[in-house]
Amino acid sequence: MGHELQHNPHNNFQLQSSRNRSIFLEGENDCCLAIEGDQGHQIVANGTVFIESAEKVTVHCHSLSAGFRRVSIIEAIMPCAPLPCPTEEFTVVVQAIHSFVKWPSHLIFPRNMDDDETAKADLQPKNQFTTTSPRSCSSQGSCSRKYIITDKDRAKLTTDLLRVLKNEAMVMKKNDEKIIVPIPTSVCYFSIDVELNYEDMFDWCFQREIGANHISIFMKYLSEKCHKESVSGMYGFCDVNYLSPLSLLEKGERIDYLARVFGWNEGLNINQTFFAPFHENRHWMLAVISPWNGIVWWLNPSGSENEISQFAEEIINEGIIKFSLEHRKDIKKLKRKPLIKWRKPLCPRQPVDSLDCGFYVCRYMLEAIANRHQVIPDQYFKDVPKTYEQQMIDEVRDMWTTFVLKHKEVEDEEDGLEVS
Structure with missing residues (x-):
C-alpha cells in the first residue's frame, strides 16, 4: 500500500x-x-x-x-x-x-x-482508477489500451484502400502481428526498422493523430519516388527523432547528425534541399532547409503567424554552421559564420481543433517534390487551396497505405518460404 x-x-x-x-x-x-x-x-x-x-x-x-x-x-x-x-x-x-x-x-x-x-x-499508489474512454483501461486491474472505433472514425474510411487497411489492421490485432518497414541508410543517413502495430494502422486509416513512425515511412516513400524520378540529388530527409525534444540525445549529437546529413555524398550534392519534420506540443511542423544557401522555410499547419520553435531553430542553425565549416574549403560561397534566414510561407492551414497536422506535413513534402521546387514561395505554390480538401488528404493516405501494404505482402511471402 x-x-x-x-x-x-x-x-x-x-x-x-x-x-x-x-x-x-x-x-x-x-x-x-x-x-x-x-x-x-x-x-x-x-x-x-x-x-x-x-x-x-x-x-x-x-x-x-x-x-x-x-x-x-x-x-x-x-x-x-x-x-x-x-x-x-x-x-x-x-x-x-x-x-x-x-x-x-x-x-x-x-x-x-x-x-x-x-x-x-x-512508488506504490493506494488507489486505482477506471475509465471507459477510447484507448483507456479495460478494467481496474489492467491498463492496456483498448482501441474503440467510433462512427466518426468510420466516416474517415473514404477510399477503398483505407477500408482494406482497416481490415488488415483487424487481422493484425487478432493475430497479434506487426509490420516491419526497414528504413535504409540512403533515406536519413542511417538504417532503422520501423515497427507498425494495429493501432498505428488504425490511426492512419481513421485520420487520427499520427506519429514519427508514420512520417518516417512516408519519407521513405518519397525518397524512393525521388530516386525513380532521378531527382534524388535535389532532396534529402532528416530523421524525425534527431530533432524531437523528447529524444534522449545531447545537443551536440543532434548538430553532428544534421551536419553529416547536409554533407551527404561528400558534399557533392550542391544546393540540395532537406525536409526535417518537427514534432512539439503534439503538433507537427516542417522545416525545409537549404544549408548551401543558409535559408530555412518553416511550414506550420496551424498558421504562419505562430512563432518558430526556439529548440528547432537553434539546432538547425548550428547544424548549418557546422556543415559550412566542414565544407568551406570546397565551396567558396560558404562563409565561416553564414547568415541564416528563416522564412514563414503562407502554407495551407489545418482546420481549427483538427489533428491533421501530420498529414499536412506529408502533403507539404509531396508538393515541393512534385513541383520540383527547392525554394518555398512566400505565398506557397500556385493553385493550392488555403486549407486542403479531404480528397487531397486522402491522396496522401492512399500513397502511404499502398506502400505499407506492399511491405506486408513481402513479409507474408517470406514467411511462407520453406528453408531447407
Whole structure:
C-alpha cells in the first residue's frame, strides 16, 4: 500500500506546492505530477515540466492559460488515473505517455524532494482508477489500451484502400502481428526498422493523430519516388527523432547528425534541399532547409503567424554552421559564420481543433517534390487551396497505405518460404 498525501502544514510535499514556481528553472525540469483527491494530493506520474519564458505557449495549437504548465509524461505510476486536463484523445495517464499535456502548476512537484517518505509516494499508489474512454483501461486491474472505433472514425474510411487497411489492421490485432518497414541508410543517413502495430494502422486509416513512425515511412516513400524520378540529388530527409525534444540525445549529437546529413555524398550534392519534420506540443511542423544557401522555410499547419520553435531553430542553425565549416574549403560561397534566414510561407492551414497536422506535413513534402521546387514561395505554390480538401488528404493516405501494404505482402511471402 502506497502513501496518501494529506493536506497538513507538516507535509513537505504540500509546502512545495505553494512555491514550485521558484524551484523550477527555465527550460526542462524533472518532476512528478499529482492529481487532487478527496484525501489530498496523489502522485500519478513522473515527467518533465517545461518552464518557458515565451508570452504565448501552446499545447497542440491551444494557448496555455495562466496557472498551467506544459508537461511530458515519461512514466505512468497510476496508469488509469484521470488527467486533470483531459482532451478528446487522452483522458487517463497511460494514454498520454511521451506526449505533451497541460497540467495545473500547483500539482507539479520537483523529483528531488527533501523528505524521503514523501518522495516514496510515487512508488506504490493506494488507489486505482477506471475509465471507459477510447484507448483507456479495460478494467481496474489492467491498463492496456483498448482501441474503440467510433462512427466518426468510420466516416474517415473514404477510399477503398483505407477500408482494406482497416481490415488488415483487424487481422493484425487478432493475430497479434506487426509490420516491419526497414528504413535504409540512403533515406536519413542511417538504417532503422520501423515497427507498425494495429493501432498505428488504425490511426492512419481513421485520420487520427499520427506519429514519427508514420512520417518516417512516408519519407521513405518519397525518397524512393525521388530516386525513380532521378531527382534524388535535389532532396534529402532528416530523421524525425534527431530533432524531437523528447529524444534522449545531447545537443551536440543532434548538430553532428544534421551536419553529416547536409554533407551527404561528400558534399557533392550542391544546393540540395532537406525536409526535417518537427514534432512539439503534439503538433507537427516542417522545416525545409537549404544549408548551401543558409535559408530555412518553416511550414506550420496551424498558421504562419505562430512563432518558430526556439529548440528547432537553434539546432538547425548550428547544424548549418557546422556543415559550412566542414565544407568551406570546397565551396567558396560558404562563409565561416553564414547568415541564416528563416522564412514563414503562407502554407495551407489545418482546420481549427483538427489533428491533421501530420498529414499536412506529408502533403507539404509531396508538393515541393512534385513541383520540383527547392525554394518555398512566400505565398506557397500556385493553385493550392488555403486549407486542403479531404480528397487531397486522402491522396496522401492512399500513397502511404499502398506502400505499407506492399511491405506486408513481402513479409507474408517470406514467411511462407520453406528453408531447407
